[in-house]
Amino acid sequence: MLKAVVLIGGPQKGTRFRPLSFEVAKPLFPVAGVPMLQHLVEACAKVPDIKEVLLIGFYQPNEELSRFLASAQQEFKISLRYLQEFASLGTGGGIYHFRDQILSGGPCAFFLMNADVCSAFPLADILRFHRRHGDSHCGIILGTTANRKQSLNYGCIVENPETNEVLHFVEKPSTFVSEIINCGIYLFTPEIFGHLGTVFQRNQEERLQEGPLCTRQMAEVIHLERDIFTMLAAHKQLYVYKTQHFWSQIKSAGSAIYGSRLYLKQYHETHPERLATNQEGAPKIIGDVYIHQTANVDPTAVLGPNVSIGKGVLIGAGVRVRESIVLHGAVLQDHCCVLNSIVGWGSVIGKWARVEGSPSDPNPNDPYAKIDSETLFRDGSLTPSITILGCNVNIPSEVIIRNSIVLPHKDLNRSFKNQIIL
Ligand code: GDD
Numbered sequence: 017m018l019k020a021v022v023l024i025g026g027p028q029k030g031t032r033f034r035p036l037s038f039e040v041a042k043p044l045f046p047v048a049g050v051p052m053l054q055h056l057v058e059a060c061a062k063v064p065d066i067k068e069v070l071l072i073g074f075y076q077p078n079e080e081l082s083r084f085l086a087s088a089q090q091e092f093k094i095s096l097r098y099l100q101e102f103a104s105l106g107t108g109g110g111i112y113h114f115r116d117q118i119l120s121g122g123p124c125a126f127f128l129m130n131a132d133v134c135s136a137f138p139l140a141d142i143l144r145f146h147r148r149h150g151d152s153h154c155g156i157i158l159g160t161t162a163n164r165k166q167s168l169n170y171g172c173i174v175e176n177p178e179t180n181e182v183l184h185f186v187e188k189p190s191t192f193v194s195e196i197i198n199c200g201i202y203l204f205t206p207e208i209f210g211h212l213g214t215v216f217q218r219n220q221e222e223r224l225q226e227g228p229l230c231t232r233q234m235a236e237v238i239h240l241e242r243d244i245f246t247m248l249a250a251h252k253q254l255y256v257y258k259t260q261h262f263w264s265q266i267k268s269a270g271s272a273i274y275g276s277r278l279y280l281k282q283y284h285e286t287h288p289e290r291l292a293t294n295q296e297g298a299p300k301i302i303g304d305v306y307i308h309q310t311a312n313v314d315p316t317a318v319l320g321p322n323v324s325i326g327k328g329v330l331i332g333a334g335v336r337v338r339e340s341i342v343l344h345g346a347v348l349q350d351h352c353c354v355l356n357s358i359v360g361w362g363s364v365i366g367k368w369a370r371v372e373g374s375p376s377d378p379n380p381n382d383p384y385a386k387i388d389s390e391t392l393f394r395d396g397s398l399t400p401s402i403t404i405l406g407c408n409v410n411i412p413s414e415v416i417i418r419n420s421i422v423l424p425h426k427d428l429n430r431s432f433k434n435q436i437i438l
């Protein structure tokens with residue numbers, strides 16, 4: 017029997033996802049039409065041995081999360097539970113704290129996944145690789161290749177190319193270490209908890225020797241990448257399984273649009289029913305497009321490529337949407353144009369208005385390029401990126417909003433360019 021654990025983080029994370037994370041926890045943000053987490057749960061449900069998926073985070077449980085748990089549980093016929101940390105315990109502290117829950121029922125191994133990644137989740141391949149390597153290890157890391165410069169933003173892995181043993185692991189190094197990066201998807205055997213216990217004990221002892229209580233870090237906070245992987249690599253207890261399938265982080269709103277593109281492409285194989293097709297009397301579809309069944313799109317509109325239209329969205333005559341995510345309840349009035357943007361819940365874009373951002377796609381000429389999830393500002397100015405309209409924003413007719421971020425509940429009265437509209 018196997019289990020899966022997903023690290024979903026908590027409210028103070030996901031800052032690069034504002035203002036969208038004001039309305040919904042980032043793991044529930046829809047990518048290619050369904051909540052980010054659903055792609056992970058679906059991947060787990062496809063592995064027959066996985067009997068339970070545990071989400072670990074420090075979000076207060078809310079209605080939206082409960083609704084997601086209930087509906088995913090029913091749809092994918094898999095046990096799904098949320099375990100709340102009392103504080104942010106890091107990527108290793110949460111699983112150590114909830115070790116009894118993870119080990120109940122006696123799983124022989126468990127998958128651990130970061131929620132903020134978009135991937136083909138080759139779980140069956142990882143499992144096969146694990147079984148081939150017998151009992152000689154306590155963990156497998158899913159790895160992929162990045163270019164030299166971008167590798168510095170990830171955990172970097174040096175392997176023995178013959179055996180795939182991890183020789184070194186360095187989290188976000190300051191100089192080049194390796195082009196193989198950590199995808200944030202792992203398989204561990206229960207032995208991992210012995211190592212986590214050792215780190216916990218050490219933290220506890222160090223804490224007792226340190227200065228004033230208020231400055232001490234909790235012993236419960238453990239970072240897998242720094243505290244565990246380095247140690248396991250030294251003990252030859254870790255292997256890397258490299259995937260050729262797609263993989264990307266979802267840190268910023270721009271990377272959500274890119275992630276949508278990757279998942280929409282995958283739908284051709286996994287969920288063709290989720291892709292819109294060209295039909296008589298229906299809007300023109302270019303490339304991969306998802307339209308929620310309750311959305312109402314005028315047949316003269318043109319959508320795609322890479323467009324996701326949410327629940328109850330209204331799209332008028334002559335509208336053009338491309339490389340964008342339109343969230344539920346938004347209204348796109350006649351002849352407006354939306355390019356490289358995210359349109360928030362319940363926002364209204366007036367007639368002939370134009371909402372446009374700059375794509376932040378990875379370099380198409382570099383097969384190993386990843387998306388740069390940059391911070392909002394570079395050299396004191398807003399970096400050109402996709403345009404984001406928070407929820408319930410009103411854009412009047414005939415204005416142009418370009419490379420801007422509009423906070424929720426704003427009624428704009430003119431055009432804006434390169435601004436954060438507070
Ligand atoms: N439950 C819980 N508690 N989850 C957490 C916590 C915590 O205290 N801290 C982070 N997470 C979750 C995040 O929500 C995210 O899904 C994942 O753990 C990793 O988040 P970060 O700590 O922000 O790390 P990162 O994304 O910059 O880097 C990690 O992922 C990369 C791949 O995407 C590292 O594992 C890198 O080595 C790796 O390359």
Ligand code: GTP
Pocket residue numbers: 334335336338351352353355370
């Ligand atoms: P392509 O030549 O199709 O690749 O477009 P482009 O990349 O040169 O132009 P852009 O990215 O600005 O526009 C993307 C799509 O939106 C194009 O297919 C345009 O025809 C369409 N488009 C651009 N501006 C408007 C507009 O104001 N209204 C409408 N309805 N469509 C527009």
